[in-house]
Amino acid sequence: MNMDFTDKRFLVIDDQAMAREALRSIAQTAGAFSVEFACNYQDAIFRIRNNTPDVILCDYMLGDGRSGQQLLEELRRFKLLPDETIFMMVTGEQSYEQVVSAVELVPDDYIIKPFSPDKLLLRLERILVKKAFFADYYKERRKQEFARALALLETKLNSTAGRGYRFEIMRQKAETLLASGHNTAAEALYRGILDAGEFPWARAGIARTLQRQNRLDEARHEIERVVASTPYYFDAFDVKATICLAQGDTDEAQQVLEQVARKTPRNYLRKRLLAEAASLNGDTETARAVMSDVIANDNMPGAVLAEDRLALARSHVAHDDRIAGEAALIGIRDSEVQNFSLDNQSSYAALLAICCPERGKKKFIGLRPALMSTELAIMNRLDVLHAALYLNDAELADRQAESMMAGPDAKSAFSAMRKLYALYGREVDFRELQKQVALRRIHHT
Amino acid sequence: MQKLLDILASGIHDAKNQLFIAESLISDAEKRHSIDLAEARYALESAANRMSRMLTSYRVMRHESRLSLLPVIVSDLCAEIALDQRNHLAHRNLALDVECTTDEAWPLDRDLVIDMLNNAVQNAGRHARQRIRLTAEQQGEMLVFKVDDDGPGFANLPPSRGTGLLLAAELARMHVRRGHCGSLTLSNGSPLGGARFELRLP
Numbered sequence: 308m309n310m311d312f313t314d315k316r317f318l319v320i321d322d323q324a325m326a327r328e329a330l331r332s333i334a335q336t337a338g339a340f341s342v343e344f345a346c347n348y349q350d351a352i353f354r355i356r357n358n359t360p361d362v363i364l365c366d367y368m369l370g371d372g373r374s375g376q377q378l379l380e381e382l383r384r385f386k387l388l389p390d391e392t393i394f395m396m397v398t399g400e401q402s403y404e405q406v407v408s409a410v411e412l413v414p415d416d417y418i419i420k421p422f423s424p425d426k427l428l429l430r431l432e433r434i435l436v437k438k439a440f441f442a443d444y445y446k447e448r449r450k451q452e453f454a455r456a457l458a459l460l461e462t463k464l465n466s467t468a469g470r471g472y473r474f475e476i477m478r479q480k481a482e483t484l485l486a487s488g489h490n491t492a493a494e495a496l497y498r499g500i501l502d503a504g505e506f507p508w509a510r511a512g513i514a515r516t517l518q519r520q521n522r523l524d525e526a527r528h529e530i531e532r533v534v535a536s537t538p539y540y541f542d543a544f545d546v547k548a549t550i551c552l553a554q555g556d557t558d559e560a561q562q563v564l565e566q567v568a569r570k571t572p573r574n575y576l577r578k579r580l581l582a583e584a585a586s587l588n589g590d591t592e593t594a595r596a597v598m599s600d601v602i603a604n605d606n607m608p609g610a611v612l613a614e615d616r617l618a619l620a621r622s623h624v625a626h627d628d629r630i631a632g633e634a635a636l637i638g639i640r641d642s643e644v645q646n647f648s649l650d651n652q653s654s655y656a657a658l659l660a661i662c663c664p665e666r667g668k669k670k671f672i673g674l675r676p677a678l679m680s681t682e683l684a685i686m687n688r689l690d691v692l693h694a695a696l697y698l699n700d701a702e703l704a705d706r707q708a709e710s711m712m713a714g715p716d717a718k719s720a721f722s723a724m725r726k727l728y729a730l731y732g733r734e735v736d737f738r739e740l741q742k743q744v745a746l747r748r749i750h751h752t
Numbered sequence: 753m754q755k756l757l758d759i760l761a762s763g764i765h766d767a768k769n770q771l772f773i774a775e776s777l778i779s780d781a782e783k784r785h786s787i788d789l790a791e792a793r794y795a796l797e798s799a800a801n802r803m804s805r806m807l808t809s810y811r812v813m814r815h816e817s818r819l820s821l822l823p824v825i826v827s828d829l830c831a832e833i834a835l836d837q838r839n840h841l842a843h844r845n846l847a848l849d850v851e852c853t854t855d856e857a858w859p860l861d862r863d864l865v866i867d868m869l870n871n872a873v874q875n876a877g878r879h880a881r882q883r884i885r886l887t888a889e890q891q892g893e894m895l896v897f898k899v900d901d902d903g904p905g906f907a908n909l910p911p912s913r914g915t916g917l918l919l920a921a922e923l924a925r926m927h928v929r930r931g932h933c934g935s936l937t938l939s940n941g942s943p944l945g946g947a948r949f950e951l952r953l954p
Contacts, residue, residue, distance in 0.1 A: 504859030
């Protein structure tokens with residue numbers, strides 16, 4: 308294998324000029340062909356997007372409330388990091404080790420300052436060896452060829468060269484199983500890993516597999532343990548929040564997300580989840596403020612989706628601010644509307660029917676036959692329910708409510724449904740519906 | 753008290769950043785003038801390690817220390833100790849042999865274990881006549897590191913322990929797995945004739 312770095316392009320990311328110089332000098336002594344600089348977060352993303360380097364040396368503290376870990380997560384979110392690129396976190400303190408040992412999304416390695424050119428070289432060479440070992444697997448995984456990816460991992464697990472990568476192979480295998488819907492197999496594997504070592508990501512993995520199997524109380528128990536023992540592991544808080552939502556504990560879900568969002572003010576994926584939790588929790592003020600923040604500040608090209616504008620419109624509608632709701636909906640391009648899934652189409656028509664009946668009502672009524680019969684995701688279903696109540700279409704409204712009460716989202720949607728019925732003076736009908744669904748359940752069992 | 757810890761941690765963080773700048777300037781000068789200043793860099797890195805160890809000790813004493821378990825390839829870990837120490841020992845005409853008989857990965861706190869072993873090799877270097885040997889092997893459920901030297905051995909057993917060794921013993925105990933916990937033993941059982949440092953991790 309070519310262990311030479313003389314043809315490699317390095318990118319050094321650090322907000323301190325002296326530290327950047329130091330990293331450049333060390334990288335050059337280690338043999339780097341060329342070294343570029345990025346002095347802040349945005350600059351780093353720009354450079355990586357436009358001309359992906361071979362090796363990224365990124366300081367953990369980037370100033371301006373940003374960390375190298377956030378940058379890494381953002382790069383992965385927008386698929387800006389090819390598998391071949393090396394991402395090495397550089398840090399002056401051991402506390403980053405706590406982050407790396409806990410989280411799912413890790414850099415290729417991290418190195419603690421001060422270090423010599425030789426040490427850097429040793430670490431980089433190891434990463435190359437490891438990347439070469441996993442290269443064929445990464446390729447299949449990227450193409451979502453899960454069966455082939457799993458077969459490759461199985462071969463690697465039994466190979467002599469794979470002995471040192473045993474944990475990494477098992478981890479990748481568990482993640483691939485989870486991604487391909489093999490929940491019980493993934494659970495068994497995570498339990499095996501946990502027996503070999505108390506890795507927080509493995510316990511969070513168990514919680515995720517339990518959640519997929521709808522074993523929510525057990526999932527909650529496992530994730531509570533992770534959250535209590537690893538305060539740096541922010542993604543675990545997200546997992547906890549989604550479990551709470553599924554349990555109907557919308558209050559706890561929102562609290563958990565608010566607590567982490569304060570520590571990671573620029574994680575806009577988390578903020579979207581917070582807006583959803585707040586919305587289900589009936590805290591429409593928070594939902595609205597958070598979605599406005601997301602749309603104004605998640606400024607990577609392509610980051611703000613039509614779904615986000617729907618969420619913002621939803622939060623305005625909840626405040627009976629129909630002008631602002633309509634403005635949010637107008638922000639969605641026609642081409643996006645045409646390519647909407649039925650879920651989003653339903654929300655779009657429902658919200659528009661409320662904000663601007665002359666434009667939206669016809670569209671909404673056109674969808675009515677489909678809405679009477681199809682399954683929709685919870686947030687979209689709630690929008691349809693709202694519009695149906697608003698337009699006095701009791702049959703359509705009750706159909707939505709019944710369907711949610713009988714389905715897996717019953718608990719998370721419950722308080723939002725009840726509030727909507729109350730808003731239109733139909734509490735009595737809601738209780739009646741509840742009774743009927745309960746009775747039907749008894750007859751079925 | 754949390755505040756004091758934060759002040760210490762951020763001061764040490766800044767100092768290590770500055771030491772890194774110093775190390776980069778030295779390594780730059782080495783390249784430009786084709787000279788070897790490895791001993792100067794070694795001294796800088798030792799100073800940085802001292803500071804980190806001090807912070808770790810403080811955290812352990814306050815029971816605020818938590819291990820960060822990562823699966824580490826044992827032979828890689830040994831190679832890092834060799835890289836950190838061999839050159840410096842050679843300056844004093846001491847040889848460091850490394851024997852690693854396992855190709856396994858082991859869940860351990862990489863930076864803390866590297867620091868413990870570096871410290872053990874440094875201690876051995878103070879008393880060795882000619883050679884020091886680092887071995888790593890798997891014994892059943894345990895991973896065993898030994899640092900042997902050919903010096904005079906400990907005058908008294910058990911020997912009086914400095915901060916580094918006390919900390920190492922505590923950190924070894926913190927490694928717990930499947931009901932076993934780690935341990936540290938100091939003896940005169942070195943086959944090279946001198947002292948032995950033995951770290952067992954579950």
